[in-house]
Amino acid sequence: MSKDILSEHRNRIDQLDEKLIRLLAERFEITKAVGILKAEEGMPAGDPDREAQQIERLHEIAKEVGMDLDFSEKVFRLIVDEVIRHHIRTAEETSGS
Amino acid sequence: MSKDILSEHRNRIDQLDEKLIRLLAERFEITKAVGILKAEEGMPAGDPDREAQQIERLHEIAKEVGMDLDFSEKVFRLIVDEVIRHHIRTAEETSGS
Numbered sequence: 001m002s003k004d005i006l007s008e009h010r011n012r013i014d015q016l017d018e019k020l021i022r023l024l025a026e027r028f029e030i031t032k033a034v035g036i037l038k039a040e041e042g043m044p045a046g047d048p049d050r051e052a053q054q055i056e057r058l059h060e061i062a063k064e065v066g067m068d069l070d071f072s073e074k075v076f077r078l079i080v081d082e083v084i085r086h087h088i089r090t091a092e093e094t095s096g097s
Numbered sequence: 098m099s100k101d102i103l104s105e106h107r108n109r110i111d112q113l114d115e116k117l118i119r120l121l122a123e124r125f126e127i128t129k130a131v132g133i134l135k136a137e138e139g140m141p142a143g144d145p146d147r148e149a150q151q152i153e154r155l156h157e158i159a160k161e162v163g164m165d166l167d168f169s170e171k172v173f174r175l176i177v178d179e180v181i182r183h184h185i186r187t188a189e190e191t192s193g194s
Contacts, residue, residue: 002134009131010147016124017151018158021169023120025162027113034106037099050107054114061115065122071179072118078175082168 024079028086035087039094045087051080121176125183132184136191142184148177 038045055073062072135142152170159169 002138006131006134009127009134012127013124013131014151014154016120016127017155017173020117020120020124020172021155021158021164022162023113023117024169024172025164027110027117028164030106030109030113034103034110037103037106041099054111057111058114058118061118065119067118067122067125068179071175072121074175075117075121075172076114078168078171082165 027079028083031083032086032090035083035090036094038087039091045084045091046080054080124176125180128180129183129187132180132187133191135184136188142181142188143177151177 035045037043055076058072058076059069062069132142134140152173155169155173156166159166
C-alpha cells in the first residue's frame with residue numbers, strides 16, 4: 001500500500017524534475033542571447049547590481065512559498081555561476097572570431 | 098536599442114525564475130509527503146539506488162536539451178541534499194511526537 005503511494009510520489013517527482021531541467025534549458029537559451037549581446041557591447045559577464053535585485057526578488061517568492069532562503073539562494077548562485085561561465089566563453093569566442 | 102533587448106531578456110528570465118521557484122516548492126510538497134511516509138515506515142532518509150536512477154535519467158534529459166551534465170548533477174545534488182535534510186527533520190519530529 002505505502003509502496004504504491006511512494007511510487008506515485010516518485011513518478012510525480014520525476015515529471016517535475018524533467019520540467020525543471022527543461023525550464024533551466026529555456027533559461028540558458030535566453031542568457032545565451034544576453035551573453036552574445038554583452039560580448040558584442042563589451043559589457044562585463046557578471047552584474048552585481050542585477051544579481052542583488054534578483055536575490056531580493058527570489059527571497060520574496062521563496063518566503064511566499066515557504067522555501068528556505070539559504071536554499072533558494074544556493075540554487076540561484078549555482079545557476080548564475082553557470083551563466084557567467086557561459087558568458088565568459090561567449091566573450092572569448094566573440095573576441096577570438 | 099540593445100538596452101531594451103537586454104531588459105526584455107531580463108523580464109523573461111525573471112518570469113522563468115519565478116516558475117523555477119514555484120516548481121521547486123511543488124517538488125518539496127511531494128517530498129514532504131515522502132518524508133512522512135518514510136518516517137512512519139522507519140525507512141532511511143536517503144536512497145542511493147533511487148538517486149542513481151534519477152541522475153541517469155537527468156543526464157539523458159540534460160543531453161537532449163544540450164545542458165552541461167556536471168551542472169545538471171550539481172543542481173540535482175543541491176535539491177536532494179535539501180530533501181534529505183527535510184526527511185531527517187521529519188523523522189526526528191515523528192519519533193519525538
